[in-house]
Amino acid sequence: MTAPLLEVRGLNKIYRSGGGFLRAPREAQVVKDVGFTVGRGEVFGLVGESGSGKTTIGRMLLRLTEADSGEILFDGQDVRALGPAALRGFRRRAQMIFQDPFASLDPRVRVGDAIAAPIRLHGLRPAGSVKDRVVELLEMVGLSAAHADRHPHAFSGGQRQRVAIARALAVEPELIVCDEPVSALDLSVQAQVVNLLADLSARLGVAYVFISHDMAVVRHLASHVGVLYAGRLVETGPAAAVLGAPRHPYTRMLLAASPRPHAAGRRERAEATGEPPSPYGREPGCRFASRCPHAVAACRAAEPPLDAFADGARFAACIRAAELGPETAPAPEGAPSPAFQTRMALLRAARAEGRAASPDAPA
Numbered sequence: 001m002t003a004p005l006l007e008v009r010g011l012n013k014i015y016r017s018g019g020g021f022l023r024a025p026r027e028a029q030v031v032k033d034v035g036f037t038v039g040r041g042e043v044f045g046l047v048g049e050s051g052s053g054k055t056t057i058g059r060m061l062l063r064l065t066e067a068d069s070g071e072i073l074f075d076g077q078d079v080r081a082l083g084p085a086a087l088r089g090f091r092r093r094a095q096m097i098f099q100d101p102f103a104s105l106d107p108r109v110r111v112g113d114a115i116a117a118p119i120r121l122h123g124l125r126p127a128g129s130v131k132d133r134v135v136e137l138l139e140m141v142g143l144s145a146a147h148a149d150r151h152p153h154a155f156s157g158g159q160r161q162r163v164a165i166a167r168a169l170a171v172e173p174e175l176i177v178c179d180e181p182v183s184a185l186d187l188s189v190q191a192q193v194v195n196l197l198a199d200l201s202a203r204l205g206v207a208y209v210f211i212s213h214d215m216a217v218v219r220h221l222a223s224h225v226g227v228l229y230a231g232r233l234v235e236t237g238p239a240a241a242v243l244g245a246p247r248h249p250y251t252r253m254l255l256a257a258s259p260r261p262h263a264a265g266r267r268e269r270a271e272a273t274g275e276p277p278s279p280y281g282r283e284p285g286c287r288f289a290s291r292c293p294h295a296v297a298a299c300r301a302a303e304p305p306l307d308a309f310a311d312g313a314r315f316a317a318c319i320r321a322a323e324l325g326p327e328t329a330p331a332p333e334g335a336p337s338p339a340f341q342t343r344m345a346l347l348r349a350a351r352a353e354g355r356a357a358s359p360d361a362p363a
């Protein structure tokens, strides 16, 4: 059996700030025990509010930011252990597109030269056919040969993002981490670039980790979704399951807040309620408790183990158990995990407090 393209396990990142000779630095755990898998040619949507840790995870995947601990396996290869030469090889196979294409385009370099540079660097085409390849890439992203001689400032935002995509594709990558690639663009241009990315993934078989705060965009593109809250993946699975039948109350809150096409074609936006906790906070309990419609006192006392939430099936089963009584709950396969038992205890406490913990309650 071939390894998945990307396997991430137990990824952690703590930022430290301040501190001095006698004072310990303040610690912010911005990514905690994150794990997910991306198959070849698959689009994995990583969604969450601003500050939830999406960019930090994207950058750690490509070693632009070093993780503190955890595993990143790319095609079975341990990315965190790569030496400089192997890292260069990996960076040919895995690319990143940023929200601001200027971040990856030098304003003084003509876009044709910017696209040609990585082709030459990695010796991907004989010198005589690099120009033809550049034109092919420009056309692939909906531009033309005439654009090759222009500088980035001569392009609109959408066109610049197309150039950045062509440049990323120049090295024929198997994975592209797309960090909010359309969120700075006008709505109509967003749709065009999202469609282009979908089309390229289908045609070239390139996989994306697609980072976005916009559920509508993720719904359009992703085959699998991970929902990130305060650095924790709270729910993950096939997009149809996570977005069609969300189990975690945070996922429901995000979906309720995401813009939906209005009958008259307008888009409506409801706001997610409450604020995410400070990553520097050290309060005990579940990080979502202050915003959760199902929270009970016990939730504020102890943080549930992460897999209590990441494992959506068990989370739903636990909620049903709280409503119907533990004796009617479907038995989890194998021995109940500590996470399952903790969730059960929390939900029994919810029953004791007389709170309905319904999976259909509005988030």
Ligand SMILES: Nc1ncnc2c1ncn2[C@@H]1O[C@H](COP(=O)(O)OP(=O)(O)OP(=O)(O)O)[C@@H](O)[C@H]1O
Binding pocket: 015, 016, 017, 028, 030, 048, 049, 050, 051, 052, 053, 054, 055, 056, 057, 213, 279
């Ligand atoms: N270099 C850094 N030093 C300290 N804290 C940082 C650093 N980079 C990011 N953070 C903090 O880490 C947390 C996660 O940031 P990150 O940019 O990964 O989130 P995000 O979900 O991508 O948010 P956004 O959509 O706003 O970019 C935030 O609280 C941010 O302030």
